[in-house]
Amino acid sequence: MKAREIVILGKNEKELAGISRKFMLALNAEEMKKIQDYYAKLGRNPTDAELETFAQTWSEHCVHKTFRGSIEYRGQNIENLLKSYIIRATKELALPWCVHVFEDNAGIVTFDGEHNIAVKVETHNHPSALDPYGGAGTGSGGVFRDVMGVGAKPILSTDILFFAPPDYPHNKLPKGVLHPKRLMKGVVAGIRDYGNRMGIPTANGGFGFHEGYIGNPLVYAGCLGIMPKDRYVHDPKPGDKIVLAGGRTGRDGIHGVTFASLELSTESEKTSSGAVQIGNAIEEKRVLDGLIRTRDKGSRPLYSAVTDCGGGGLSSAVGEMGKKTGVKVWLEKVPLKYEGLEPWEIWISEAQERMLLAVPEENVNEVLEIFRNENTEATVIGEFTGDKKLTLIFEGEKIAEIEMEFLHDGIPKVSRKAELKFVSVKDPDILDEENFGDALKKILASPTVASKEWVIRQYDHEVQAKMAIKPLHGFGGPGDACVLRPVYGKWDGVVVSNGYNPRFSDNPYNMALSAMDEAIRNNVCCGGRRIALLDNFSWGNPEKADRLGALVEAVKACYDGSMGFQAPFISGKDSLYNEYSIGDKETISIPYTLVVTAVGIMPDVRKAVTMDLKEEGNPIYSIGETKDEMGGSHYHMIKALKGGEIPGVELPAARTAMASLTKAMDMRLIRACHDCSEGGLAIAAAEMCFAGNLGMSIDLRSVPQNGVKKNYKLLFSESNSRFIVEIEKTEKRAFEKIMSGCKFAKIGEVTGDKKLIVTGLDGKEIVNEKIDGLKGAWKSTFDW
Amino acid sequence: MLMWVAGVGYKDGYRDPLGENTKADIIGLGISKVSEVKTLQTYVIEGDVNRENVEKAGRELLADSIIQYFNFSAFDGKHLKNLVKKRGVWAVEVFFKSGVMDVVGLSVAKAIEVMGINGAKVRTGTTYVISGNLTEREIKNICEKCLANGLIQTYNYKRL
Numbered sequence A: 001m002k003a004r005e006i007v008i009l010g011k012n013e014k015e016l017a018g019i020s021r022k023f024m025l026a027l028n029a030e031e032m033k034k035i036q037d038y039y040a041k042l043g044r045n046p047t048d049a050e051l052e053t054f055a056q057t058w059s060e061h062c063v064h065k066t067f068r069g070s071i072e073y074r075g076q077n078i079e080n081l082l083k084s085y086i087i088r089a090t091k092e093l094a095l096p097w098c099v100h101v102f103e104d105n106a107g108i109v110t111f112d113g114e115h116n117i118a119v120k121v122e123t124h125n126h127p128s129a130l131d132p133y134g135g136a137g138t139g140s141g142g143v144f145r146d147v148m149g150v151g152a153k154p155i156l157s158t159d160i161l162f163f164a165p166p167d168y169p170h171n172k173l174p175k176g177v178l179h180p181k182r183l184m185k186g187v188v189a190g191i192r193d194y195g196n197r198m199g200i201p202t203a204n205g206g207f208g209f210h211e212g213y214i215g216n217p218l219v220y221a222g223c224l225g226i227m228p229k230d231r232y233v234h235d236p237k238p239g240d241k242i243v244l245a246g247g248r249t250g251r252d253g254i255h256g257v258t259f260a261s262l263e264l265s266t267e268s269e270k271t272s273s274g275a276v277q278i279g280n281a282i283e284e285k286r287v288l289d290g291l292i293r294t295r296d297k298g299s300r301p302l303y304s305a306v307t308d309c310g311g312g313g314l315s316s317a318v319g320e321m322g323k324k325t326g327v328k329v330w331l332e333k334v335p336l337k338y339e340g341l342e343p344w345e346i347w348i349s350e351a352q353e354r355m356l357l358a359v360p361e362e363n364v365n366e367v368l369e370i371f372r373n374e375n376t377e378a379t380v381i382g383e384f385t386g387d388k389k390l391t392l393i394f395e396g397e398k399i400a401e402i403e404m405e406f407l408h409d410g411i412p413k414v415s416r417k418a419e420l421k422f423v424s425v426k427d428p429d430i431l432d433e434e435n436f437g438d439a440l441k442k443i444l445a446s447p448t449v450a451s452k453e454w455v456i457r458q459y460d461h462e463v464q465a466k467m468a469i470k471p472l473h474g475f476g477g478p479g480d481a482c483v484l485r486p487v488y489g490k491w492d493g494v495v496v497s498n499g500y501n502p503r504f505s506d507n508p509y510n511m512a513l514s515a516m517d518e519a520i521r522n523n524v525c526c527g528g529r530r531i532a533l534l535d536n537f538s539w540g541n542p543e544k545a546d547r548l549g550a551l552v553e554a555v556k557a558c559y560d561g562s563m564g565f566q567a568p569f570i571s572g573k574d575s576l577y578n579e580y581s582i583g584d585k586e587t588i589s590i591p592y593t594l595v596v597t598a599v600g601i602m603p604d605v606r607k608a609v610t611m612d613l614k615e616e617g618n619p620i621y622s623i624g625e626t627k628d629e630m631g632g633s634h635y636h637m638i639k640a641l642k643g644g645e646i647p648g649v650e651l652p653a654a655r656t657a658m659a660s661l662t663k664a665m666d667m668r669l670i671r672a673c674h675d676c677s678e679g680g681l682a683i684a685a686a687e688m689c690f691a692g693n694l695g696m697s698i699d700l701r702s703v704p705q706n707g708v709k710k711n712y713k714l715l716f717s718e719s720n721s722r723f724i725v726e727i728e729k730t731e732k733r734a735f736e737k738i739m740s741g742c743k744f745a746k747i748g749e750v751t752g753d754k755k756l757i758v759t760g761l762d763g764k765e766i767v768n769e770k771i772d773g774l775k776g777a778w779k780s781t782f783d784w
Numbered sequence B: 001m002l003m004w005v006a007g008v009g010y011k012d013g014y015r016d017p018l019g020e021n022t023k024a025d026i027i028g029l030g031i032s033k034v035s036e037v038k039t040l041q042t043y044v045i046e047g048d049v050n051r052e053n054v055e056k057a058g059r060e061l062l063a064d065s066i067i068q069y070f071n072f073s074a075f076d077g078k079h080l081k082n083l084v085k086k087r088g089v090w091a092v093e094v095f096f097k098s099g100v101m102d103v104v105g106l107s108v109a110k111a112i113e114v115m116g117i118n119g120a121k122v123r124t125g126t127t128y129v130i131s132g133n134l135t136e137r138e139i140k141n142i143c144e145k146c147l148a149n150g151l152i153q154t155y156n157y158k159r160l
Helices: A013-022 A029-042 A048-057 A081-093 A125-130 A132-148 A180-198 A256-260 A281-296 A313-321 A343-348 A361-373 A404-409 A437-445 A508-526 A545-565 A634-638 A651-666 A680-692 A711-716 A729-738 A771-780 B017-028 B051-062 B079-083 B103-114 B136-147
Strands: A070-073 A076-079 A098-100 A107-110 A115-123 A153-163 A202-209 A218-228 A241-246 A305-308 A327-330 A354-359 A377-384 A389-394 A397-403 A415-418 A467-469 A482-484 A493-499 A529-538 A569-575 A579-582 A586-589 A593-602 A619-623 A670-675 A695-699 A723-727 A744-751 A755-759 A765-770 B002-010 B036-047 B068-074 B090-096 B120-131 B153-159
Touching (some): A029 A048, A048 A313, A076 A081, A081 A545, A081 A569, A115 A132, A115 A569, A125 A218, A132 A153, A132 A218, A153 A180, A153 A281, A153 A482, A153 A593, A180 A202, A202 A482, A202 A493, A241 A281, A241 A313, A313 A327, A313 A354, A313 A404, A343 A389, A343 A397, A389 A404, A415 A545, A508 A529, A508 A670, A529 A545, A619 A729, A680 A723, A723 A729, A755 A771, B002 B079, B017 B036, B036 B051, B036 B090, B051 B068, B068 B079, B103 B120, B120 B136, B136 B153
Parallel strands (some): A529 A569
Antiparallel strands (some): A107 A115, A115 A218, A241 A354, A241 A377, A327 A377, A389 A397, A482 A493, A670 A723, A695 A744, B002 B068
């Protein structure tokens, strides 16, 4: 089996599109034309391996065509969304602690002076929709390898998942779609098995539920790693050997990347079996151990560069690594699981658990020996040349030769039109209820808010013994962030949290700002500061102008938020085309979903704060202003209401409040702190009560607010940048002094009677609930 | 070439978490007359392996003899009757499709080799024993919605 020539010279546009479809390349007519022109100059046709290389390297998944393309939006021409907004903020902030951002597999920031932290969050949506267990497991495996791909050791896994509601009626389920409950169980099991078996704690994450995810569940897998600060290298030299370490190569996941750039349809289930991969966590653990040993053995790493084989397999990893030098690969040397693979299949296979190292010749034997000792295979499969070409050889025959420059820069820029479509509906402004006990319980039981203990208990969050603040606080309350103490013997901590709210997608700008605010305030709740952010967009088809317009708005918010909070983005990823077509007409797009992951640090984890109430008689304060912002709120959801303002963020005020709060925590004035997010002030208060097994009595008349005249709005508005804090009773004055520049007020106190009591605007009692009842509602939904 | 199938299930009096979970899922589908689901981890062993060695592998490697039992049979289409002793139940076996990586199967094959039994290839699956007076249509529905993902797995059921 050798390379096959694929005739593209002399073909017209329609025929070229046909070729792209026939070989599942997902290249559009313009791209095919560009390739045709390139080969016309060479005077030959491409081989199958060459075309496949273009398909992988130029896929949306690998180059982010939309983000790097040019977009016409409201009379403005935007070149490269990523550079114009997200990366621009990071550049303008120019913070000295950002070490490597937006350039390698993961973003790297400094930590304690001796170590750096590497973080990455990825999406693995399409594979998880088809095989939830395998898809989610390999999603975790992939993001762990991203962190390993900068030479860091994974110490935390974080997973944020979005599904349709788990009680979705079976008879309404579109054909070819797995039921959300089955998806959720499978995805959780996949993440659990991969993380637990590799010994990486999964201690942070989140869930979002919305009907819009019925055809496209979202699976975000994230990983945080740590490394000695002087052990980062990325400089392969001509003459260095390419070493492939880890699992063997099979037909796994062939065309996974190009598949990710297509919309799912009822046919996907049949045509995409190649896209499904099954992970082997134990193999990856062996590769990790080998890698860390090659990193730490000498005075500098034994390798000159390392990267992972992820989407696009060898083609992407080798192509990327050898971009500046040129590479030659002997494909027959790649160890195979079974015989019969064609050379191009070896080249693009997405078989899991493989890492690629560039190793100077004098170190090759030592590296191979280290991996052998870890009981995993490592093989020299090629070398870095210097001719700036990608050359593939199979059994002595040259099957591909492409100039690196054309491969990486030849891709035609997409130019797309975007338009803004704001759906603004007036606030329904309904009558107040007499008593809000039922509403409170309904929101507590709604799947996004409800207890995820069923999931948390399956994930091992203790392994590696680095967890200072775990996912459940007090008597099982929902923590805002997790705090790790990664270096034994030191108190320096890393704080990881996230934010998202797809219910705000009617206003994508505010949705994005809210996600950032939530991620950052969650981080601040536990004691985090000097926060770095990661952006992960999951969107509908960007070729549709309204979807793209929404994306532009969200990206603009990222710039504004990043500057406003002085929190740089250090890495990001996007998954577009999350639409599901039924037949020919209808397509379901997911709600616009931006997940922001925040990574903060704190000098002493002993000062970290949890959200459970601590002591009877302590005063309760509310920080930040409650506004008439009921759009996308959970209260509207349970009442089936539409309309209202989507919460925005007042950046300077938010930043001041958070900085003051951090100061108060460092002085140990704060006993408990929780942010108001889904369900607003009332839900935050209820959660603090049952987490502390104590009661709380609050008066809405004292809540800092702006023009809110209804009790239900004060209770359930989801305005951003708000916190509820419990203060040590002897420290009231000190706390008030620190917070003097912010909007805040004492709204009540901690009580011993295990009841949540709320007094309304007219002085009447509007909530009087036993905390056990509230907790019961909260725990009932996922009592699986 | 001989083909064997081995099944490992929980002894009476020990919990079968996968079975309990599966039962809850089936009830979640709206089929509430299911009364019990038991599971057997199932291994198809292919290669030049004799009866004694299959038994040895099962006893020493596959089953935990304190809480689990172990049955085996020739893999001949009638094996479900031998693996499952109960009658009046549906037995469903679910295996990975060929070409799908079976990580556990690979490890088991390696472990069998370490025991000194050479040349065995192993594929793993699960056998579900479902009690309750269910119709064939219901069983098919259960297979497709709960037990097997048609993309990567195949299933086969039999009334015993």
